[in-house]
Amino acid sequence: MDNVIRSRTPAARAGRLLLQAVLVVAALWYLLPLAVMVLTSLKPLDEIGAGSLLTLPEHPTLAPWLKAWGSACTGMRCEGVSGYFWNSFAIVIPAVIIATLIGALNGYALTKWRFRGAELLFALMLFGCFIPFQVILLPMAQTLGWLGLSSSRAGLVLVHVVFGIAFTTLFFRNFYVSVPDELVAAAKLDGAGFFRIFWRILLPVSKPIIVVSVIWQFTQIWNDFLFGVAFSGHDTQPVTVALNNLVNTSTGVKEYNVDMAAAMIAALPTLLVYVLAGKYFVRGLTAGSVKG
Amino acid sequence: MSALEIQRVCKDFGSTRVLQDVSLAIDSGEFLILVGPSGCGKSTLMNAIAGLEPVTSGEIHIGGEEITWRTPAERDIAMVFQSYALYPSMTVRGNIAFGLEMRKVPKAEREAAVERVADLLQISHLLERKPSQLSGGQRQRVAMGRALAREPKVYLFDEPLSNLDAKLRVEMRTEIKKLHQRLGTTIVYVTHDQIEAMTLADSIAVMRDGCILQFGTPDEIYNDPVDIFVAGFMGSPSMNFVPAVLEGAPGDYRLRVATPGADDLLLPWPVSRETAALAECRGRTLTLGLRPEHFSEEDARLGEQAEGTPLSATVSVVEPTGADILLRLPLGDGEITARVNPDCRVAAGERLGLRVDMRRAVLFDPDSERRLA
Numbered sequence: 241m242d243n244v245i246r247s248r249t250p251a252a253r254a255g256r257l258l259l260q261a262v263l264v265v266a267a268l269w270y271l272l273p274l275a276v277m278v279l280t281s282l283k284p285l286d287e288i289g290a291g292s293l294l295t296l297p298e299h300p301t302l303a304p305w306l307k308a309w310g311s312a313c314t315g316m317r318c319e320g321v322s323g324y325f326w327n328s329f330a331i332v333i334p335a336v337i338i339a340t341l342i343g344a345l346n347g348y349a350l351t352k353w354r355f356r357g358a359e360l361l362f363a364l365m366l367f368g369c370f371i372p373f374q375v376i377l378l379p380m381a382q383t384l385g386w387l388g389l390s391s392s393r394a395g396l397v398l399v400h401v402v403f404g405i406a407f408t409t410l411f412f413r414n415f416y417v418s419v420p421d422e423l424v425a426a427a428k429l430d431g432a433g434f435f436r437i438f439w440r441i442l443l444p445v446s447k448p449i450i451v452v453s454v455i456w457q458f459t460q461i462w463n464d465f466l467f468g469v470a471f472s473g474h475d476t477q478p479v480t481v482a483l484n485n486l487v488n489t490s491t492g493v494k495e496y497n498v499d500m501a502a503a504m505i506a507a508l509p510t511l512l513v514y515v516l517a518g519k520y521f522v523r524g525l526t527a528g529s530v531k532g
Numbered sequence: 533m534s535a536l537e538i539q540r541v542c543k544d545f546g547s548t549r550v551l552q553d554v555s556l557a558i559d560s561g562e563f564l565i566l567v568g569p570s571g572c573g574k575s576t577l578m579n580a581i582a583g584l585e586p587v588t589s590g591e592i593h594i595g596g597e598e599i600t601w602r603t604p605a606e607r608d609i610a611m612v613f614q615s616y617a618l619y620p621s622m623t624v625r626g627n628i629a630f631g632l633e634m635r636k637v638p639k640a641e642r643e644a645a646v647e648r649v650a651d652l653l654q655i656s657h658l659l660e661r662k663p664s665q666l667s668g669g670q671r672q673r674v675a676m677g678r679a680l681a682r683e684p685k686v687y688l689f690d691e692p693l694s695n696l697d698a699k700l701r702v703e704m705r706t707e708i709k710k711l712h713q714r715l716g717t718t719i720v721y722v723t724h725d726q727i728e729a730m731t732l733a734d735s736i737a738v739m740r741d742g743c744i745l746q747f748g749t750p751d752e753i754y755n756d757p758v759d760i761f762v763a764g765f766m767g768s769p770s771m772n773f774v775p776a777v778l779e780g781a782p783g784d785y786r787l788r789v790a791t792p793g794a795d796d797l798l799l800p801w802p803v804s805r806e807t808a809a810l811a812e813c814r815g816r817t818l819t820l821g822l823r824p825e826h827f828s829e830e831d832a833r834l835g836e837q838a839e840g841t842p843l844s845a846t847v848s849v850v851e852p853t854g855a856d857i858l859l860r861l862p863l864g865d866g867e868i869t870a871r872v873n874p875d876c877r878v879a880a881g882e883r884l885g886l887r888v889d890m891r892r893a894v895l896f897d898p899d900s901e902r903r904l905a
């Protein structure tokens with residue numbers, strides 16, 4: 241990494257120190273809310289009112305986390321967010337897989353089997369990236385009703401897939417443009433067909449862009465609240481909706497520690513995905529041509 | 533029976549016509565070379581043969597069957613691409629076997645074919661590597677191996693050697709020639725390199741602007757070019773073109789070459805090479821084509837027995853290439869290149885006696901650029 245020749249004059253060093261100091265302060269500033277959340281979630285309720293936001297817990301406890309997970313009330317029910325947490329997975333995983341696969345197929349067809357109007361079709365698909373969610377709430381509710389998918393998990397998956405395709409198509413299309421056409425020509429001459437070429441030639445070189453697509457879709461869908469609240473039933477609510485209900489359910493005292501723990505539980509999976517695959521994300525976004 | 537026959541093929545991209553009425557036919561086992569300047573439609577023609585681009589009109593036959601509208605897979609063709617186009621995710625073995633696998637050849641047979649091809653191309657030690665772990669020359673071999681593993685009716689090579697360095701290119705050229713002689717395959721081969729064209733071809737098609745200007749043996753293309761373009765395109769250094777006025781009458785034509793600052797030169801046109809077209813061109817300025825090797829140094833020992841028409845000129849540049857010496861001399865309205873023996877002792881600025889072999893000269897109409905004689 242350190243491949244830059246730097247000036248070694250005292251002034252330059254002082255400048256660098258100042259710069260680093262500013263960066264550290266900025267980083268701390270951005271980490272502050274997270275610190276407050278972690279600290280609060282580990283305090284018993286009586287300590288929260290007593291100290292300031294940043295005082296360390298005197299008697300650290302995991303009870304708020306356990307309560308948020310298993311017994312906190314979200315509206316009528318008092319079973320914590322765990323059920324909704326798995327709900328979210330049950331929605332996110334199929335939606336991510338389907339949207340990524342369809343995006344990959346779209347990108348492949350748009351770039352390697354160019355047909356009349358392919359560019360126009362792609363331009364229209366791009367519109368999908370800019371449509372505000374609110375605009376489609378009513379027509380989508382209507383459509384789900386027709387399809388008999390109202391308040392079901394499958395319905396929510398469908399909504400997320402439809403919305404995700406615009407983005408995943410964009411990702412894969414831009415990636416496949418840089419894959420040489422000769423690769424596909426050679427495979428055609430070798431006797432492979434549309435799906436075989438996709439599966440055997442294109443997909444194996446698509447790892448970086450698959451990672452990008454998966455991370456993008458995962459965070460988008462996991463963090464979605466609007467579709468979740470609009471299209472899910474009581475049993476199929478995603479964790480974001482449950483979190484909202486939990487925070488808004490007031491039975492006497494406001495349990496900030498439980499709220500914070502629940503919020504962190506809800507945020508954990510996206511955080512984990514970034515930590516585990518973040519470096520591939522950057523690599524995938526900048527991935528260029530595939531050498532053949 | 534011709535292995536490959538192309539009949540009046542046209543190809544349009546939008547409103548531009550990229551192939552114009554292309555027709556040619558080659559026999560089984562023949563090596564056809566397509567040459568021509570960049571953008572003349574060579575790759576487009578290859579893609580049409582391979583079925584990667586539909587033609588606008590015309591027919592293509594392979595092995596006597598019409599295949600104009602068949603898919604690439606149904607045509608029984610293998611192609612080697614300029615960029616090699618090796619499948620990046622597969623090993624060399626996988627690359628070579630892929631075509632066989634797609635054609636549902638049993639595994640044992642596939643393995644045998646891979647071994648055979650790897651032996652032939654000496655890439656046995658590379659079989660487990662990925663393409664990214666190979667040098668340019670090795671990739672080139674693998675690309676050929678992939679084509680050779682199947683035994684299709686026609687092989688297409690689109691500038692397969694142009695990404696290699698000069699030395700490797702010469703080596704691979706020889707190997708391709710050997711392979712062709714050994715396997716007797718039918719090959720269509722695109723190149724920019726006219727040495728490659730001359731050395732490899734059984735027949736050459738010279739293309740320009742989507743048309744085939746001339747289709748013939750290397751010898752015909754080189755010695756009997758149909759027009760100025762073909763004559764100038766083949767040969768290195770290329771043919772000299774000198775303006776010359778046609779004088780005299782049938783049986784005794786002469787060409788007068790005027791060089792500024794020198795006496796006019798009169799070159800007799802060989803009677804054996806007269807054509808009827810010449811009669812109408814008397815008194816006109818024509819374009820005389822002389823290849824550098826049509827010149828030779830005057831040899832005093834031969835005296836009157838020396839062949840060719842004498843001329844003398846002041847040498848402006850001497851370029852020894854090792855095998856021979858290239859001289860630049862003023863003739864006509866510019867300078868020409870002559871190729872002489874490497875033992876010729878001449879320095880720039882000296883006057884040198886030369887002989888020119890008019891029996892091999894060619895004459896063109898400068899307006900239509902077509903050949904006259």
Ligand SMILES: Nc1ncnc2c1ncn2[C@@H]1O[C@H](COP(=O)(O)OP(=O)(O)OP(=O)(O)O)[C@@H](O)[C@H]1O
Pocket residue numbers: 545550568569570571572573574575576577724
């Ligand atoms: N898909 C396409 N759409 C429009 N024009 C094209 C297309 N493919 C090729 N052309 C045009 O057709 C002409 C012939 O192209 P082609 O690739 O066949 O040339 P080439 O003889 O192979 O050249 P080179 O020696 O540079 O490879 C060019 O003018 C090119 O711009």
Ligand SMILES: [Mg+2]
Pocket residue numbers: 574575576690
């Ligand atoms: Mg080309």
